[in-house]
């Protein structure tokens with residue numbers, strides 16, 4: 001007998017509160033998204049937990065960010081507002097404590113546990129992801145395919161189970177991650193396109209035109225184009241965030257070993273704000289201070305900040321990317337690492353500024369997101385032998 005999405009959410013609310021209280025009696029399966037906890041990660045973990053709950057119980061999605069950080073992600077808060085009470089965030093639970101008891105883990109939207117969650121590795125039973133395979137957890141069932149949105153892979157597992165509510169949840173990250181299937185963004189694959197077509201036909205779209213204010217508060221829209229526009233607007237509401245919050249809003253961290261076996265803590269923040277606009281707002285010295293504080297608070301060796309967005313070039317709005325690089329004070333040969341980064345084809349770096357140990361570049365390969373940039377930077381660190 002199939003479990004409806006509605007009844008899954010009701011059961012989940014109960015199981016989540018038992019998990020939070022550490023009183024869940026049986027052997028649970030946790031479905032963990034990645035630590036940037038963007039819309040793709042949040043929807044993928046919820047929807048994969050629903051798919052798995054057809055055969056396993058209890059299955060509980062875990063949002064890999066702190067509950068208070070949801071305020072940094074207005075698109076997620078809005079789309080998932082009805083499901084929110086049933087959701088578990090990483091700071092709601094004692095993951096290390098849970099890992100001491102019978103526990104199965106599925107990773108979604110990443111394929112290797114975050115460096116601070118490496119203790120989960122032996123517990124990972126399955127992986128559904130769209131990032132470059134890091135080769136961890138070889139025993140796990142794995143589905144790693146290059147699609148715009150991990151949600152596409154999860155949706156494919158839900159054929160016959162998608163009601164209008166779930167269809168809209170699934171559609172949202174696929175539209176965001178593919179820039180509404182735009183050809184210029186070069187992200188959508190035939191699988192994403194097919195998924196959007198299928199899911200759009202299942203959503204109950206509204207018939208009446210809403211004001212733009214209504215749209216961002218209710219997401220009650222007439223079709224996928226309006227849904228994309230509303231989500232993109234919500235996602236872009238970052239101008240109220242401090243420089244420090246911009247660095248932590250969409251962040252991932254890894255541990256990479258160099259050629260001499262020394263571990264490097266590498267963090268990459270993605271900031272949906274062109275550097276020019278950011279510098280105009282805060283000034284470069286303030287951004288650099290925030291970045292240094294960030295390096296210190298996360299105990300990083302290297303921090304990369306990928307800024308991106310549309311900015312006016314000769315009166316025309318053009319999408320572009322920039323990259324900032326900062327190091328912990330004790331890192332030797334910072335200049336040499338920067339030089340190696342500038343030689344990466346995937347980045348195409350053109351120098352902008354360098355002052356006070358922070359380097360800024362235009363990233364001329366604007367199509368390269370963190371998905372492409374992380375493996376390339378990892379390759380640089382793996383070569384370091386000084």
Ligand SMILES: [Mn+2]
Nearest residue numbers: 040041109150
């Ligand atoms: Mn993703």
